[in-house]
Amino acid sequence: MTRPSETLAQPNPTPSSTRARIMDAAAQLFRAQGYEASMDAIATAADVSKQTLYNQFGSKEELFKSIITDRAAALRAPLAESASHRPPRDVLMDFTRQYFALAFTPQSLGFLRTIVAAGQRFPEIGTDFYEVGPKRTHAMLSEWMAREDRLGRLDTGDPKLAAEHFLSLILGHVQTKGLLGVPVALTPAELERRVCFCVDTFMRAFAP
Amino acid sequence: MTRPSETLAQPNPTPSSTRARIMDAAAQLFRAQGYEASMDAIATAADVSKQTLYNQFGSKEELFKSIITDRAAALRAPLAESASHRPPRDVLMDFTRQYFALAFTPQSLGFLRTIVAAGQRFPEIGTDFYEVGPKRTHAMLSEWMAREDRLGRLDTGDPKLAAEHFLSLILGHVQTKGLLGVPVALTPAELERRVCFCVDTFMRAFAP
DNA sequence: AGTTCATTGGACTCGCGAGTCCAACTTGTT
């Protein structure tokens, strides 16, 4: 009855690029619509058949988790190498600039929002993300602060709390807005001003 | 065929307490399961028939919004009266304590989480909440800081940014954890220590 | 030429949840 002679079945267009294409499309839809994005929509957006989708990822949940862990790794701050010989102020400035560039894109904020939302259904998504994301960043930063404390170049008193404070400082308000969907438009100049204000505040409180 | 002679129909158990009962039950379910909580479940939890539910609130969305605006009003910080004659440090300490008590209950955090999640579907829920919640609090706080600046009792340089900073400081890490569903267990002692640390940090940076 | 494998599209099952409908009931009012 059906005459499927006109279908163009690409078999192995690129070995595993299929997977990547699906994940990209899905990430975009999840970001925009949350976990409610339908599998049909994802398949269409990825230009892939539903069946293929299910071949690659057994279920919607699995697909979602794959994306989360994938992107969370990308957010793991690339600041480990921040060189211990430079003055704390400079290190913090760089750190903050990098963090802003990384975390305050509409993509990252939408992504975080999706995680928060999905975490209500699948609690381990939220906690898993916390482990590989914020927790690691905090651990790195507070170790660095402890080191600087010992070197007498900072005087935090409590590196862990101080690290929390610094992270709160730079994330704070913008993150709240982003999560609530309030547009956050920052010109490069405003952004740089913000960076300075954050570091200044911190240094005024915790310089030796 | 059906013999509904054994139903106990309470007609006007209390004039409008029905509405309140529904909202309580719904708020609880929404908090726990997000917007996915089913209307059947809500009706059951409120010990009310589905029909009554729809009589009171025309639709699920309307019910949800009613709850949001209701609770958002409750969160509007009761700190307007913080007395302008007391030393800034004391005012901030009180403010922080109140804020912690108000915003860091599992209820409030779950509530915020629900808003963030639902905001993905109904953008105006997120932005509306921002208007009546965080924005007002920030406005109040930055006005107060501007006043104290003029009186020479603070030296923030930029009251608006400083107010953002202070709010970030007290919300920051705990809020992130809460939104991601990571348990936040703080003993009263730890909490008080946190309060002090926040205010200290701020004062060290912004005392004249 | 034949085998294997991933893919395709589309039809299909199945369950769930929003919203509606209705006949029976209860209470307060007239």
Next chain:
DNA sequence: AACAAGTTGGACTCGCGAGTCCAATGAACT
């Protein structure tokens, strides 16, 4: 007694989305 208004439970419609099935197809390897 009769009526109005609000309630109840349960059955019902309807649409949507997750996941399955299948016959047909094309590429790569042998």
